[in-house]
Amino acid sequence: MKAAVLREVNKPLEIEDVQHGDPGPREVLVRTVAAGVCHSDLHFQNGAYPYALPVVLGHESAGVVEAVGDMVHYVKPGDRVITCLSAFCGHCEHCLTGHMSLCQAPELQRAPGEPPRLAKNGEAINQFLNLSSFAEYMLVHEHAIAKIREDMPLDRAALIGCGVTTGVGAVIHTAKVEPGSMVAVIGCGGVGLAAVNGAAIAGAVRVIAIDQVPSKLELARTFGATDLVNAAEVDPVQAVRELTGGGVHHAFEAIGLKVTAQQAFKMVGRGGTATIIGMIPVGTMVEIHGPELLAEKKLQGSNMGSNRFRVDMPRFVDFYLQGKLHLDEMISGRIGLADVNDAFAQLQTGEVARNVILFE
Ligand SMILES: NC(=O)c1ccc[n+]([C@@H]2O[C@H](COP(=O)([O-])OP(=O)(O)OC[C@H]3O[C@@H](n4cnc5c(N)ncnc54)[C@H](O)[C@@H]3O)[C@@H](O)[C@H]2O)c1
Ligand SMILES: [Zn+2]
Ligand SMILES: [Zn+2]
Numbered sequence: 001m002k003a004a005v006l007r008e009v010n011k012p013l014e015i016e017d018v019q020h021g022d023p024g025p026r027e028v029l030v031r032t033v034a035a036g037v038c039h040s041d042l043h044f045q046n047g048a049y050p051y052a053l054p055v056v057l058g059h060e061s062a063g064v065v066e067a068v069g070d071m072v073h074y075v076k077p078g079d080r081v082i083t084c085l086s087a088f089c090g091h092c093e094h095c096l097t098g099h100m101s102l103c104q105a106p107e108l109q110r111a112p113g114e115p116p117r118l119a120k121n122g123e124a125i126n127q128f129l130n131l132s133s134f135a136e137y138m139l140v141h142e143h144a145i146a147k148i149r150e151d152m153p154l155d156r157a158a159l160i161g162c163g164v165t166t167g168v169g170a171v172i173h174t175a176k177v178e179p180g181s182m183v184a185v186i187g188c189g190g191v192g193l194a195a196v197n198g199a200a201i202a203g204a205v206r207v208i209a210i211d212q213v214p215s216k217l218e219l220a221r222t223f224g225a226t227d228l229v230n231a232a233e234v235d236p237v238q239a240v241r242e243l244t245g246g247g248v249h250h251a252f253e254a255i256g257l258k259v260t261a262q263q264a265f266k267m268v269g270r271g272g273t274a275t276i277i278g279m280i281p282v283g284t285m286v287e288i289h290g291p292e293l294l295a296e297k298k299l300q301g302s303n304m305g306s307n308r309f310r311v312d313m314p315r316f317v318d319f320y321l322q323g324k325l326h327l328d329e330m331i332s333g334r335i336g337l338a339d340v341n342d343a344f345a346q347l348q349t350g351e352v353a354r355n356v357i358l359f360e
Contacts, residue, residue, distance in 0.1 A: 003118070003135035004340045005125060007054045009047035012341040013134070018056065018120050020139045023069035024110070027117075028142050030081060034158035035133040035357045036060035037343040039189060039256070040279055044128070045344060048281040055126040056118060058133030058357075059085045060162035062154040065145075072142050080148050082161050084309040085129035087144035101304045108141045133161075134340060136359055146313040152320070155334065155356050156327040159190065160316045162304070163354060164325065166277060167194025169305015169312065170252055171202055175275045179203030181249040184240050184267055186231070188216040189347075190330055190354040191277055192254035193223045199250075200224025201324055208243060210236045213350045222329050240267040253278050261286045265299050273298040330354050 001020060004013040023029045041057045043049045065079045075081060088095050089105035108130055110117055116124040117139040118132060130144045148157060167190075171177050183199040185192050188211040199207045200223065209220035212232040220228065229239045241247055247269025253261045256278030264274040265288050276299070280286065288299060305312075319325040332352040335343060343355040 001136035002337055003056045003132070004058065004337055005054050006045055006057055009053070010045070013045070013057065015338055016120060018118055018125055018135060020135075020137050021115055021117050021119075023067050023139060025070040026072060026142050027069040028065055028072060028075060028140055028145060029067040030063040030083065030138045030140060030145065031066045032061055032063045032133060032136055032138055032359050033154040034062050034359065036158050036161065036163060036190065037340065037347065037355045037357065038162050039191070039347055040162070042344050042347050043256070043279050043281070049279065050282070051128065052126045055128050056132035056135050057128050058135070059083070059129045059131045060158055061131065061133035061138065062157035062161060063138065066137065068142075074142050075145065075147055080150060080152065080154065080157070081145040082148055082157050082313050083131050083133060083138065083140065083145055084161060084165065084304070084307065084313070085131055085144070086304045086307055086309055087130040087141050090143065098308070099306070101307045108143060134337065134357065146310045148314055148317050152317045155331065155358060156320060157317065158356055159327050159330055159354060160313050163190035163330070164194045164316055164327070165307050165309060165312060166302070166305045167191045167254065168198035168201070168316065168325075169307045170275050170277050170302040171195055171198035173306035174300065174302035175250050175252070175273055177202040177204055177250050180205050182206040182208075182244050184208040184210060184248045184251045184264075186210045186236065186251065186253050186260045186264055187255035187278065188220045189254065189350070192252070193220060193330060193353055195252045195254055195277065196220050196225050197223040197326055201319065206244065206248075208240055208248065211350070216350065216353070219329065219353060223326050237263050237266045244269065246270070247272055249273070250275065256280050258284050258286055262288065265292070265297065268297055270295040271297070273300060275300055275302050277302050331356050334358050
């Protein structure tokens with residue numbers, strides 16, 4: 001099968017012929033139909049986050065079950081699924097206390113000594129975050145997929161695989177935004193737009209979208225933003241304080257920078273919470289002004305929207321089909337696998353919401 005392989009940090013992905021194994025116990029072979037290009041893929045491509053190489057990147061996808069291994073009862077060939085990197089074991093402390101997105105059980109991957117899921121002529125290729133979606137097939141643990149209804153278009157379903165689950169989940173699960181809250185979202189890429197949309201669904205009375213690219217701010221309005229702040233023109237902290245008379249209840253950072261994480265903390269009012277979604281590079285420290293903690297301000301991280309994805313993803317599909325989630329507007333381009341390096345270049349400009357790779 002064709003797959004996009006990262007062999008060296010900061011080098012283009014190479015489209016190579018890679019082999020996948022047969023599904024073993026509890027494994028599912030999925031034919032990839034669509035895969036979104038998320039900024040997190042870029043963080044691993046450029047080394048901001050290290051990963052064992054060579055690796056097939058990609059982690060935001062949807063497809064059709066091709067074959068299942070022993071003991072798989074959840075899906076059968078022909079079922080439509082969304083993948084999720086938050087594969088869960090179901091019996092660790094995190095899983096049993098309802099925090100499945102924090103599960104790190106090693107059993108979701110094949111054990112050392114077993115044949116690898118991905119290989120090229122005998123050379124093992126690493127699987128990325130339990131998935132490796134930039135490939136025509138994915139061989140995954142059955143706990144890395146959610147089954148969805150048949151009438152959901154799979155190019156838009158792919159977006160739910162990471163960006164939507166992350167952005168909406170940060171709002172409704174991690175931060176538990178109450179109806180009537182005032183919310184600010186810094187960064188209007190796929191993840192930030194999903195957070196804006198999630199805030200609107202949660203009943204936020206004000207949703208302030210912040211970006212540096214005017215077209216992204218306009219797009220944010222479609223997703224439910226009530227106010228727009230161009231951070232290239234004004235100080236976003238001051239702008240949010242003025243718009244809200246002292247600060248928002250919830251700020252979300254959806255970029256992955258020290259400066260914007262600090263802005264998120266500064267723009268929440270007394271008792272408010274800043275939730276950092278962006279992947280801040282390894283080694284970077286985030287600073288806050290200590291006395292602001294006396295105002296009971298909180299700073300927290302959010303991983304994959306604190307999801308329970310087998311419950312969440314079918315609900316997000318329903319939201320889309322009811323017109324509440326704006327996935328059509330999130331797709332900036334439909335591209336081929338060979339265009340993946342161009343999609344990475346576009347991500348750096350901030351101009352795109354999501355490029356989606358189509359495999360058919
Ligand atoms: N926590 C998680 O589980 C999780 C999951 C998925 C993605 N992420 C991370 O979320 C972040 C966003 O991902 P994405 O795919 O939406 O990225 P993206 O590149 O599509 O969007 C980033 C947006 O931020 C804007 N921006 C850049 N610098 C800015 C600044 N200084 N001020 C205001 N706006 C600015 C850009 O114009 C762009 O619109 C990334 O760091 C990604 O790795 C985290
Ligand atoms: Zn992602
Ligand atoms: Zn677990």
